Amino acid sequence: MLGQRVNIILASLAILGAAAMAKVLEPRELMARTSASPSLEQVIPKQFGRWRFVPEITPVTPADPEAYVEPDANSTRIYSQEVGRGYTDGQGHIVMLLVAYGPVQNYRLKAHRPEMCYTAAGFRVSGKVEATLNYRSDAKPIKMTRLIAERESRLEPISYWMRVGNDISNGVIDRQIIRLKYGLHGIIPDGALIRISTVGLPEEASFEIQDQFIRDLLAAVPPNELKFFTGT
Numbered sequence: 001m002l003g004q005r006v007n008i009i010l011a012s013l014a015i016l017g018a019a020a021m022a023k024v025l026e027p028r029e030l031m032a033r034t035s036a037s038p039s040l041e042q043v044i045p046k047q048f049g050r051w052r053f054v055p056e057i058t059p060v061t062p063a064d065p066e067a068y069v070e071p072d073a074n075s076t077r078i079y080s081q082e083v084g085r086g087y088t089d090g091q092g093h094i095v096m097l098l099v100a101y102g103p104v105q106n107y108r109l110k111a112h113r114p115e116m117c118y119t120a121a122g123f124r125v126s127g128k129v130e131a132t133l134n135y136r137s138d139a140k141p142i143k144m145t146r147l148i149a150e151r152e153s154r155l156e157p158i159s160y161w162m163r164v165g166n167d168i169s170n171g172v173i174d175r176q177i178i179r180l181k182y183g184l185h186g187i188i189p190d191g192a193l194i195r196i197s198t199v200g201l202p203e204e205a206s207f208e209i210q211d212q213f214i215r216d217l218l219a220a221v222p223p224n225e226l227k228f229f230t231g232t
Contacts, residue, residue: 040083040099043228048220050089051213057086059096059197060121060149087213095213098195099229113170114160114195115147123149123156127203130170131159135215135230142214142230145170146207149197157206158197159214165189166232194229 046053061084081101088094115125127148132141142161149156162170164178165187182189196213198206218229 040081040101043221043225044083044085044097044099044217045220046085049216051087051095051216052090054086054088054094057094057096059084059086059098059195060118060123061098089209093201093209094199095209096197096199097213097217098193100193101190101228102192103190113162113172114149114158114193118149118156118158121151123151123154125149131207133159133211133214135218139230143168143170148203154199155203156197156199157201157203157210158195159207159210160193160195163192163194163229163231165191166227168231192228 061082079100079102082099084096084098086094086096115128118125125147127146129146131144131146133144134141144159144161146157146159149158160170161168162175164175165182167178169175169178179189196210198209201209218226221229
């Protein structure tokens with residue numbers, strides 16, 4: 001009987017100790033404070049290469065877009081900045097761009113994957129595949145996810161990638177591992193979603209135009225801001 005009580009006491013102390021250690025090791029430093037995010041409205045050009053801004057076109061927005069908040073580890077909001085625009089190349093091709101930034105990426109707050117946003121908007125999502133894009137000869141290729149969203153007669157091929165801290169990761173498990181990596185250093189990473197889509201074109205042609213749009217966009221972004229989109 002005494003041995004059982006001792007075991008219960010030891011188990012309780014172990015649980016309390018683990019809880020205290022978890023609190024001590026809880027990430028507290030916001031990466032967003034040490035690497036200030038740019039003003040997306042200013043950094044993302046409205047005209048570059050052959051592309052021109054079309055104000056009448058609005059992309060599908062994230063499922064929970066609460067924008068313009070200060071970077072706060074206790075915030076219940078996901079995004080502090082969000083830019084959604086339509087562009088045309090003057091040849092009848094329309095590309096939609098959405099960039100959303102969140103200063104806190106942890107297990108409670110994390111950027112929504114487009115699969116969730118489009119499903120919530122009534123689209124059927126299919127054809128999900130992984131892809132890479134060489135946007136510059138001297139840079140590491142970007143790991144992207146491609147998928148197809150359909151609703152009634154609307155066919156919308158989509159390419160996207162997500163940055164967590166200085167890493168690009170589109171998978172749920174990979175993102176958890178990356179957050180853990182930063183957490184072990186006491187850091188709460190920030191994050192960004194970059195999404196490109198087209199309407200009115202077949203799948204293969206859409207992705208070709210999207211790839212060219214991404215190359216043109218990243219070539220037009222100021223060099224000191226490129227890390228925001230591509231990580232390191």
